[in-house]
Amino acid sequence: MSGADLQILEALRFNGRITTQELADRVGLSRSVVARRLSQLLDDEVIRVVGIVHPLTLGIRSLAHVSLSVDRPVRRVADELSRLPDVPFVSLTSGSCPLIAEVRSRSDDDLARALDRVRSIDGVRATETLFYTKLVADVLRPSHAENVEIDAVDGRLLTLLQENGRMAFTTLGDKVGVSTGTARTRVLRMIDTGVVRIGAISRAGRRDTRVDVGVGLSVLGPASSCTDLLSEMPQVRFLAETIGRYDLLATVDADSLAEVVSVLDRLRGLKPVLHLDSWVHLSTVKESYTYPLEVLS
Structure with missing residues (x-):
């Protein structure tokens, strides 16, 4: 991949709707x-x-990270796991557990049922679950918009943007049944x-030159004592406070393994950190944070 392509990718990660002319000026x-x-x-x-x-x-409101041990070919288990609607993320990883998934459900009861379905997949030998108590930084870092009303039109627009964040305002308006101006105004307001945060993520099964590493941390004192420090690090693309084996769960996104080593050294050097485990995401089988229309409307 050329240097220009990498610059385009980096710009799209930050702003998925950047114009072609703006990209040209930057590159x-x-x-x-x-x-x-x-x-x-x-x-x-x-x-x-x-x-x-x-x-x-x-x-x-109910989210969890699941590490899985398997007793059949891991890709077969991963493919079945990726078909579950409450599972937006599935990855093949290094380390003691070859497979990691994330479960996102509307309630604790829904989450429990989803976890039962995960454990019932043929080939799943054991699972270890971390429950999120606070999602500090999600992928692409969207905000928790508490005081913003989302009506049915907004919901339909968001559903389309979740599939294609660069869809033209004219196309969005046509699909939703509103004018181009209305589509533009509503989308820009939500941004x-x-x-909504619009940006680039890797396609399932495809990797560019970047490296994703999962990190579990045990800390001394409140987990929140570390969250501000970690969330300020540009390489941390995901961060959650958790209940389970770790107090914090993070994903480090770096240009190289050498950069990963540097970031992990910084994390170990943080005063509250007692213990750190890490694993490399070798292949992303599924990454799709697309919620159904009935949730949005």
């Missing part, structure tokens, strides 16, 4: 060349540009108020 190439490169990246499914909404904004 230093012509608009036509950047448009062609961007189209190729999307067509080759190197990345997806999606809108991600904080789960609490939508009433998704400005933090209801």
Whole structure:
């Protein structure tokens, strides 16, 4: 992948709706060349540009991280796991547990039923669950928009943006049944108020040059004593306070393994940190934070 492609990817991670002309100005190439490169990246499914909404904004209140031990080929188990609607993330990992998943449900009862379905998959030998007490930083870092009303039109727009964050305002309006101006106004309002964050994530099964590493931390004192320090680190793409084996769970997104080593050294050096475990995400089988329309409307 060329240096220009990497610059395009980095810009899209920060702002998935950046214009082609803005990308061209940033990369230093012509608009036509950047448009062609961007189209190729999307067509080759190197990345997806999606809108991600904080789960609490939508009433998704019960979340958990599950490590799985298996006694059959791990990809078969991962494929079955990825079909569950309450499971937005499935990854093949290094370490003692070859498979990790995330479960997001509307209630504790729904979460319990989803975990039962996970444990019932053929080949799952054992599971270890971390329950989130606070989602500090979600993927792409959407905000928990507590005082913003989301009506049925907003919900339909968000559903479309979750599938394609770069969908044109004209297309959004046509699909939802409103004018282009209304679609533009509503989408920009939801972006400005933090209801949705639009950016690039890797396609399932595809990796660019970046490395994702999961980190579990045990800390001395309140977990919140570390969250501010971790959330300020640009390499931390996900962070949650948890109940279970660890007090904090994080995902470090870095340019190289050398950068990962540096970040892990910084984490170990934090005064409240007592213990740190890490694992490499080798292959993402599923990453889709798309919530059904009935949740949004």
